[in-house]
Amino acid sequence: MMIMIFLLCSLIFVITIIIFRKQKRGTKRNTLPSPPGLPLIGNLHQLGRHPHRSLCSLSHRYGPLMLLHFGRVPVLVVSSAELARDVLKTHDRVFASRPRSKIFEKLLYDKHDVASAPYGEYWRQMKSVCVLHLFSNKMVRSFREVREEEISLMMEKIRKSISLPVNLSKILVSLTNDVICKVALGRKYGGETDFKELMERLNKLLGTFSVGSYVPWLAWIDWIRGLDCQLEKTANDVDKFFERVVQDHVDGNRDMTDFVDVLLAIQRDKTVGFEINRVSIKAIVMNVFVGGTDTSSTLMEWAMTELLRHPKCLKRLQEEVRTICKDKSSVSEEEIQNMSYLKAVIKEALRLHPPLPLMVPHESTQDVRLGDHHIPAGTQVLINAWAIGREAATWGPDVEEFRPERHLDSSVDYRGQAFELIPFGSGRRICPAISFAVVLNEVVLANLVHRFDWRLSVESTEDQTEVAESTGIAIHRMFPLYAIASNTT
Ligand code: HEM
Numbered sequence: 001m002m003i004m005i006f007l008l009c010s011l012i013f014v015i016t017i018i019i020f021r022k023q024k025r026g027t028k029r030n031t032l033p034s035p036p037g038l039p040l041i042g043n044l045h046q047l048g049r050h051p052h053r054s055l056c057s058l059s060h061r062y063g064p065l066m067l068l069h070f071g072r073v074p075v076l077v078v079s080s081a082e083l084a085r086d087v088l089k090t091h092d093r094v095f096a097s098r099p100r101s102k103i104f105e106k107l108l109y110d111k112h113d114v115a116s117a118p119y120g121e122y123w124r125q126m127k128s129v130c131v132l133h134l135f136s137n138k139m140v141r142s143f144r145e146v147r148e149e150e151i152s153l154m155m156e157k158i159r160k161s162i163s164l165p166v167n168l169s170k171i172l173v174s175l176t177n178d179v180i181c182k183v184a185l186g187r188k189y190g191g192e193t194d195f196k197e198l199m200e201r202l203n204k205l206l207g208t209f210s211v212g213s214y215v216p217w218l219a220w221i222d223w224i225r226g227l228d229c230q231l232e233k234t235a236n237d238v239d240k241f242f243e244r245v246v247q248d249h250v251d252g253n254r255d256m257t258d259f260v261d262v263l264l265a266i267q268r269d270k271t272v273g274f275e276i277n278r279v280s281i282k283a284i285v286m287n288v289f290v291g292g293t294d295t296s297s298t299l300m301e302w303a304m305t306e307l308l309r310h311p312k313c314l315k316r317l318q319e320e321v322r323t324i325c326k327d328k329s330s331v332s333e334e335e336i337q338n339m340s341y342l343k344a345v346i347k348e349a350l351r352l353h354p355p356l357p358l359m360v361p362h363e364s365t366q367d368v369r370l371g372d373h374h375i376p377a378g379t380q381v382l383i384n385a386w387a388i389g390r391e392a393a394t395w396g397p398d399v400e401e402f403r404p405e406r407h408l409d410s411s412v413d414y415r416g417q418a419f420e421l422i423p424f425g426s427g428r429r430i431c432p433a434i435s436f437a438v439v440l441n442e443v444v445l446a447n448l449v450h451r452f453d454w455r456l457s458v459e460s461t462e463d464q465t466e467v468a469e470s471t472g473i474a475i476h477r478m479f480p481l482y483a484i485a486s487n488t489t
Contacts, residue, residue, distance in 0.1 A: 032066065032067035032373050033062040033065070033066050034062070034066060034067045034068065034069075035061070035062055035066065037069050040071070041214075041215065042072070042214075043069055043075075044070050044071060044214065047070075049471050050469055050471070052358050052386040052387065052475070053386075055077050055079065055358070055382070056079060056384060056387035059387055064078065064079040064080035064082075064083050065077075065079075065370065065371070065373065070214045070380075071213075071215035071216075071218075072215065072216070073213075073214050074376075074379050074380065075379070075382060076380065076381045077382050078381060078382070078383045078384065079384045079387040079388065080391060081391060081418075081419040081420045081422075084383050085419040087362070087370070087383065088419070088422070088425070088426040088427040088429075092428050093428070094364050094366050095362045095363070095368075095381055095427075096362065096365075096427065096429055097119035097120075097362065097364070098111075098117065098119070098362065099362075100213075101116065101213055102210050102212060102213050103205060106232070107202060107231065107235050107238070108283060108286060108290070109239075109283035112279050112283040113283035113286060114130055114283075114432070115287050115290070115360055116360075119365060119428070125272070125274050125276075126280065126284060127432060128272070129276065129284065130284065130432040130433075133262050133272075134259055134262060134284075134432075134433075135432050135433045135435065135436050137435060140439060142257070143179075143182075143436075144333055146179055146183055147179060147333075147440055147443060148330075150175055150179050150182070151175070151330070151444060151447050152330065153178075154171060154175045155447060155451055157171060158448075158452065158485050162452075163484060163485075165459055165482045165483070165484055166482065166483060166485065167480045167481070167482055168301070168304055168482065169301050169480035170480060172304075172444070174190055175297070175444065176293050176296045176297040176440070177190045177199070177297075179440060180289060180292050180296075183258060183288075184258055184259040184260065184285055184288045184289070185258055185260060185285070186249070186254070186258040186260065186261070198234070198237055198238060198241060199289065199293070201230075202234055202238055202290070203290070203293075203294055203472070203474075204472070205227075205230060205234055206472075206473060207471070207472030207474075208227065210227060238286065239282065242282040242285055242286060243278075243282065245285075246260055246264070246278065246281055246282060246285075249261060249264055259284075259285060260281065260285060263276065263280075263281040263285070264281065291431070291433065292436075292437070294355070294474035295356060295437065295474055296355075296437050298474050298475065299346070299350065299353070299355050299437070299441050300441055300444055301476055301477055301481055302349045302352070302355075303345060303349035303441070303445055304445070304448065304454075304481060304483070305467055305477060305481055306345075306348070306352070306353075307345065307449070308454060308455070308456045308481075308483055309402070309456075309467075310402050313345065313402065313403075314454065316341055317341055317342060317345055317445075318450070318453075320340075320341040320342060321342065321449055321450045322450060322488075324338055324339060331446040331447050331450050333439060333443055335446075336439075336442045336443055339442075341404060341408070342445065343407070343442070344405065344406075344407040344408050345404045345445065346441055346445070347404070347412075347414060347421065348402055348406070348407060350389075350414055351421055351423075352389060352390075352402060354385040354389060354422075354423035355423065356385070356475075357385055357386035357475055358384055358385070358386070359383050359422075359425050360425070360429070361380050361381065361382055362380070362381040362382075362383070362429065363379065363381065364376070364377055364379045365378075383422070383425075385422050385423055388419070388420065388422060389420075389421065391420070395420070414434070415434060453485070453489065454483050454484070455483065455484050455486075456483055456484075457483055459480075459482035
């Protein structure tokens with residue numbers, strides 16, 4: 001009898017151990033690698049000044065799929081092309097929403113814009129307005145004159161400072177602002193200090209960290225440091241500005257077609273099969289400014305920075321542009337179509353310096369499996385486009401080097417099909433303005449190098465080593481790019 005009891009106990013013990021081990025293995029397989037965090041703030045302290053860099057370093061240690069916690073919010077960080085494909089293609093619909101953000105809600109018309117609207121019918125309608133009516137190829141072509149006019153003014157400005165250091169960063173920001181103002185609002189507002197100050201304030205706030213969004217019981221900190229007050233005031237000022245612009249369009253007798261005109265026509269004629277109201281119009285126009293100005297000027301600034309740091313690449317680009325344009329005084333948009341090195345330079349700048357390195361956060365709306373891992377609904381997702389552009393397995397051992405040649409015989413493109421290069425995102429949430437942004441960047445760069453020879457000015461000597469990056473959502477240079485233009489020899 002004793003022996004029977006002993007055997008039974010031993011059997012139960014062995015079975016329990018087996019089940020326990022199985023469960024442990026199962027749990028281990030499903031547990032996402034996660035850098036240890038601190039109580040209450042989770043991993044927030046590990047983000048540093050440049051979260052794309054800190055998260056890339058963490059991914060080298062914990063792998064391309066990590067779970068972090070920003071306060072109480074679970075955040076999945078994706079740092080490889082393969083996993084970006086899983087999120088943005090295989091499970092695109094599940095991950096197509098946006099997390100809530102107090103700052104976005106306050107400043108972007110309570111999610112009535114395209115970029116921060118949660119995935120659903122409203123977002124679908126607004127995105128279709130953008131894709132079909134604002135950024136269609138026909139619309140992009142129709143703004144060619146605006147681009148040519150503004151580029152010609154920029155070239156004249158540089159010509160007047162020939163042989164002197166010019167703040168190229170500032171020139172590129174004001175060019176982009178002027179182009180976008182004319183395209184979206186019908187006229188330039190860049191000369192108006194109020195408008196400039198307002199846009200600066202808006203962009204700064206959009207890149208601000210709100211403690212309350214991640215640690216709700218510390219929300220009072222946002223109030224004490226004046227964030228809530230600034231949000232309220234800026235949202236009111238921005239609304240007043242856009243309301244005035246839209247009303248001027250309604251009152252005016254206009255034959256131009258800028259974005260506000262297009263949106264008002266859609267509202268009036270009900271051509272799209274759904275209602276679009278005044279708030280939606282202002283929110284979309286606001287998105288054009290927020291999404292379009294900083295990103296485009298940032299890309300040009302980095303492309304010029306890298307060319308100035310790599311004189312051989314600059315020379316090769318100049319040879320291409322000058323051979324195709326021979327004795328012409330400027331480069332046209334038809335001519336850039338045949339400039340393969342120019343396109344490679346833009347791709348390489350986008351690989352090394354994606355203007356939005358962590359893109360725009362996504363959020364899952366359903367439970368889903370990624371490989372062995374269970375991802376619950378409501379998980380925030382950051383895709384590190386900056387880290388993906390530096391994956392040695394894809395790009396080779398010289399990932400850190402600016403080498404446009406690597407794109408010449410490659411089919412990898414940035415339009416969302418190749419996950420190795422996703423500066424504009426991919427899938428449902430992909431940037432709707434890729435063609436709009438790229439043509440502006442290409443034609444500006446081609447004209448700058450066609451007309452002038454360039455060298456770095458002493459004000460930019462930090463370029464001999466690594467170039468310091470700004471903080472915020474769009475990552476531009478920390479210090480302006482000063483360069484000296486001279487007439488071509
Ligand atoms: C070099 C220039 C640009 C870059 C690198 C860029 C990049 C991006 C990225 C990474 C996203 C988020 C994709 C995602 O969440 O998966 C995005 C979304 C968006 N971009 Fe761009 N962008 C650029 C220019 C522009 C311009 C010029 C405009 C408008 C004039 C614009 C309007 C938008 C809008 C409205 C969205 C939101 C799309 C959505 O949520 O469905 N972008 N962009």
